[in-house]
Amino acid sequence: MLRTISLSRSTLRSFSQTRTHLCSNPSQTPSPPSTPSILISYSFYSTSSKQEKEDKNDVASVFNMDPTVPPKLFVVQPRLRPDNYLQAKLNEALCLANSLEEQRDGYFDVDFFDKEIPPHIVVQNPIVRHQTRADTYFGKGTLEVVKCHLNALEEKGEVDAIFVNTILSGIQQRNLEQILGKPVLDRVGLIIEIFNAHACTKEGKLQAELAALMYKKTRLVRLRGKSGRSTFGTDGEAEVVSARGRGSGGRGFISGAGETELQLQRRRISERRSSLLLQIQEVRRTRAVQRAGRKNRGGSYGQGLPTVAVVGYTNAGKSTLVSALSNSDLYSDSRLFATVDPKLRSVFLPSGKKVLVSDTVGFISDLPVQLVEAFHATLEEVVEADLLVHVLDCTAPNLNEHRSTVFQVLDQIGVSKEKLENMIEVWNKIDYQEEGMDFDECVDDIADGEASSFSGERDDMDSELSSGAENDEAFEAIDDQDGDYSDGWLASEDVEDPWGEGGSCTGLKTTDDQQSECPKDWTTEKQLQLQVQSGPHVRTSALMGVGLQELLELIDEKLKEAPKANVVERDPFDRKWRPPRTEEAGVAVEQ
Numbered sequence: 271m272l273r274t275i276s277l278s279r280s281t282l283r284s285f286s287q288t289r290t291h292l293c294s295n296p297s298q299t300p301s302p303p304s305t306p307s308i309l310i311s312y313s314f315y316s317t318s319s320k321q322e323k324e325d326k327n328d329v330a331s332v333f334n335m336d337p338t339v340p341p342k343l344f345v346v347q348p349r350l351r352p353d354n355y356l357q358a359k360l361n362e363a364l365c366l367a368n369s370l371e372e373q374r375d376g377y378f379d380v381d382f383f384d385k386e387i388p389p390h391i392v393v394q395n396p397i398v399r400h401q402t403r404a405d406t407y408f409g410k411g412t413l414e415v416v417k418c419h420l421n422a423l424e425e426k427g428e429v430d431a432i433f434v435n436t437i438l439s440g441i442q443q444r445n446l447e448q449i450l451g452k453p454v455l456d457r458v459g460l461i462i463e464i465f466n467a468h469a470c471t472k473e474g475k476l477q478a479e480l481a482a483l484m485y486k487k488t489r490l491v492r493l494r495g496k497s498g499r500s501t502f503g504t505d506g507e508a509e510v511v512s513a514r515g516r517g518s519g520g521r522g523f524i525s526g527a528g529e530t531e532l533q534l535q536r537r538r539i540s541e542r543r544s545s546l547l548l549q550i551q552e553v554r555r556t557r558a559v560q561r562a563g564r565k566n567r568g569g570s571y572g573q574g575l576p577t578v579a580v581v582g583y584t585n586a587g588k589s590t591l592v593s594a595l596s597n598s599d600l601y602s603d604s605r606l607f608a609t610v611d612p613k614l615r616s617v618f619l620p621s622g623k624k625v626l627v628s629d630t631v632g633f634i635s636d637l638p639v640q641l642v643e644a645f646h647a648t649l650e651e652v653v654e655a656d657l658l659v660h661v662l663d664c665t666a667p668n669l670n671e672h673r674s675t676v677f678q679v680l681d682q683i684g685v686s687k688e689k690l691e692n693m694i695e696v697w698n699k700i701d702y703q704e705e706g707m708d709f710d711e712c713v714d715d716i717a718d719g720e721a722s723s724f725s726g727e728r729d730d731m732d733s734e735l736s737s738g739a740e741n742d743e744a745f746e747a748i749d750d751q752d753g754d755y756s757d758g759w760l761a762s763e764d765v766e767d768p769w770g771e772g773g774s775c776t777g778l779k780t781t782d783d784q785q786s787e788c789p790k791d792w793t794t795e796k797q798l799q800l801q802v803q804s805g806p807h808v809r810t811s812a813l814m815g816v817g818l819q820e821l822l823e824l825i826d827e828k829l830k831e832a833p834k835a836n837v838v839e840r841d842p843f844d845r846k847w848r849p850p851r852t853e854e855a856g857v858a859v860e861q
């Protein structure tokens with residue numbers, strides 16, 4: 271059984287609304303082309319120490335990060351139900367795959383809309399039948415199908431690596447690479463790669479490298495050597511490669527045997543990590559001084575210049591909104607994680623008072639825990655802001671999941687309950703919305719469907735799956751060659767009811783809870799109460815400048831009642847602070 275789901279460029283619309291190319295800082299020095307590995311993309315801000323240079327050099331280069339030839343990824347999407355939820359997740363995966371690119375002179379070489387949709391395939395989801403394999407994640411049959419597609423693409427030389435849109439263990443990743451003969455990236459790995467590629471400032475690069483390093487540490491088992499061979503095999507792990515720790519003789523039992531490759535790599539990672547942490551501490555100190563300066567300069571509301579942090583799912587339109595409010599031109603783009611380096615802009619409210627609005631890094635479901643930790647210095651701005659503005663892309667079919675993800679991350683980084691209660695919710699991109707559907711009806715649908723679950727879908731799904739064995743032909747494949755891409759990226763025919771059941775996902779799954787295809791609530795009852803709102807506070811089109819005055823008035827009003835910013839002086843790398851992995855507030859994994 272080979273079912274084809276029609277997919278056109280248009281279905282990517284929720285991540286690809288317009289073609290905006292604004293450079294926030296044209297004078298910014300372009301990032302030099304990097305040679306990141308599959309696991310870690312070292313950045314270029316400091317090459318001072320010999321050891322650092324060695325650290326960077328000993329990782330094999332997998333991707334060609336030449337801005338003119340971005341890496342081509344083949345997307346493998348495990349099947350999800352219902353179909354419009356799958357569609358949303360597939361769109362996101364395709365946009366992620368197309369977002370791995372470096373800038374040149376502050377711009378990307380190719381317009382996002384001119385890029386080809388990456389080749390992709392939807393395969394059976396092993397989680398559904400509790401058949402996730404510890405060694406390869408997918409079953410044999412699924413891998414055969416993936417291989418077939420890969421071989422076909424191989425002939426045209428169209429694939430540099432495979433992106434599996436789920437979270438894989440290090441072993442699974444290594445085994446898949448061996449079976450498929452290509453580098454494999456899972457969701458966390460790709461997001462970290464994108465952060466590395468998009469970070470421009472020293473701070474952004476430091477944080478992105480730290481995230482990559484922390485990720486790499488968990489994947490040492492599959493590190494690739496220069497030759498492209500796995501450095502750590504069953505034999506390699508025990509091989510002594512360095513004399514460090516070896517006794518000088520004459521000390522009897524105290525003598526060590528020397529360092530194995532694994533130990534050597536671990537030591538290098540922890541040394542580099544310590545060095546990065548020191549540099550990030552410095553960044554945090556500088557930020558704290560700047561914040562204090564802003565407060566002391568005096569301003570409105572008797573507490574210095576108030577700050578408003580704009581948060582939201584990636585691609586919701588945060589940068590476009592901040593630009594519109596402040597009459598500036600922050601970089602905005604349909605690539606996911608266009609903003610990695612936060613920016614502050616001053617805005618005058620209708621009352622005449624001045625506030626600082628900060629544009630922050632976007633969130634995403636399954637946001638790698640390493641990223642949340644590493645980006646603590648940046649996210650501190652959010653925790654300490656006087657008011658939060660949550661921007662939602664109201665055209666996203668899984669809007670509630672987006673909202674839930676944002677609440678989850680805000681909860682993880684320690685935003686107070688009062689601030690969450692006081693947060694302004696903005697439904698952005700209404701211009702797009704109004705073209706195709708009745709906005710008020712959509713709001714009602716969302717409000718009605720908020721508490722609904724996927725239980726009805728599950729019966730259907732179970733019966734369908736029980737009819738086919740994992741290794742048989744039970745795959746549902748999408749071949750991009752057969753897809754209907756005729757109508758461009760903007761109009762949508764495929765998603766007939768974008769506000770239907772797919773929009774009723776109210777939460778995320780944790781890594782420990784990968785049983786169903788559909789996301790589960792991560793929230794406690796209280797958090798859910800916060801999330802469930804009858805509708806947006808403000809509806810805007812950041813692009814067209816609609817709703818901005820209303821938003822400014824609301825910010826003015828809310829700031830008067832805003833709780834004083836709580837300064838959280840926690841060590842981001844303190845284990846106690848680590849974002850919890852519990853079901854209530856864990857790392858999300860919905861596939």
Ligand SMILES: Nc1nc2c(ncn2[C@@H]2O[C@H](COP(=O)(O)OP(=O)(O)OP(=O)(O)O)[C@@H](O)[C@H]2O)c(=O)[nH]1
Pocket residue numbers: 285286287288289290582583584585586587588589590591601602603604605606607608609610631632633698699700701702810811812813814
């Ligand atoms: N149609 C429409 N498109 C919008 C609107 N606001 C933003 N966009 C487009 O949405 C895409 C993403 O906008 P950004 O402002 O970069 O989104 P962001 O939330 O900052 O994204 P990240 O920085 O990647 O997290 C861009 O192509 C924008 O032009 C809007 O009101 N209407």
Ligand SMILES: [Mg+2]
Pocket residue numbers: 588589590601602608609629630
């Ligand atoms: Mg942005």
